[in-house]
């Protein structure tokens with residue numbers, strides 16, 4: 455029962471505010487000595503112990519791993535994180551999830567706080583703009599997802615291989631009029647690598663390339679598809695399943711048949727709503743599993759840094 459006390463209870467029993475209790479737990483200086491003494495006495499009397507993640511956020515090292523996702527609403531990152539969590543829990547780690555929104559500044563701020571809080575390890579979903587300078591100090595306790603950086607462990611996807619698989623499948627079906635919806639080449643993986651792989655395939659097979667680039671959203675797939683339909687395409691390769699959802703929605707709404715949509719991700723929602731589409735399963739779960747195992751092994755000193763690439767497979 456005593457362990458279930460919250461900071462709010464401690465504040466009430468000590469006759470102070472919650473923020474004062476926090477300052478005492480954080481060992482901050484701006485608390486009067488007699489107040490600090492009273493709060494500590496109540497904490498001791500009640501054998502109070504903050505939850506693991508709360509302790510970690512207050513500076514106690516207590517087996518906590520931080521997972522910095524790029525977007526909390528990303529289906530692909532969710533799949534990877536869901537595969538990681540059971541492995542961390544099995545080893546007695548708690549996890550806290552932070553979001554970067556592809557902002558380098560936000561990652562810097564997160565890492566600063568995580569350092570102050572003495573966090574045990576970090577999984578960081580990488581993106582364009584992150585630098586070795588800011589990440590190398592973390593090398594022993596960090597695994598980067600979806601990006602490689604010399605001197606860091608990483609788990610990446612086979613972006614070009616996924617596009618090649620989709621193109622080969624279409625060509626095997628004698629479909630040669632193929633468009634592509636992707637994202638900006640500033641995004642060097644989902645953007646540049648996937649678009650380049652499409653262009654190279656077109657060049658190799660003497661096909662006309664029709665490319666529309668936008669965002670990583672279903673709205674983008676919906677808005678961009680009409681541009682490609684002007685070229686009488688019979689199929690469209692989308693850089694992600696989320697983009698494909700938008701493209702499919704456009705075809706459905708306009709009652710257009712005869713255009714096949716395929717994409718990268720293997721999102722269950724896409725196949726539930728549009729069973730006629732097909733994807734490459736890029737291996738988000740497998741990547742999450744590999745990253746968690748790598749980080750745990752780094753933390754217990756049983757492995758060196760490693761760069762892993764997960765191969766995709768066709769999910770028809």
Ligand SMILES: O=P(O)(O)OC[C@H]1O[C@H](O[C@H]2O[C@H](CO)[C@@H](O)[C@H](O)[C@H]2O)[C@H](O)[C@@H](O)[C@@H]1O
Pocket residue numbers: 524527528529530531579580581582599600601611641642643644645670693694695696697718719736
């Ligand atoms: O729609 P989603 O399920 O979110 O998938 C879109 C792509 O998300 C991931 O790529 C993006 O985030 C990466 C970090 O996780 C970042 O490195 C990359 O530049 C972004 O494009 C995922 O890696 C891709 O496979 C998904 O297609």
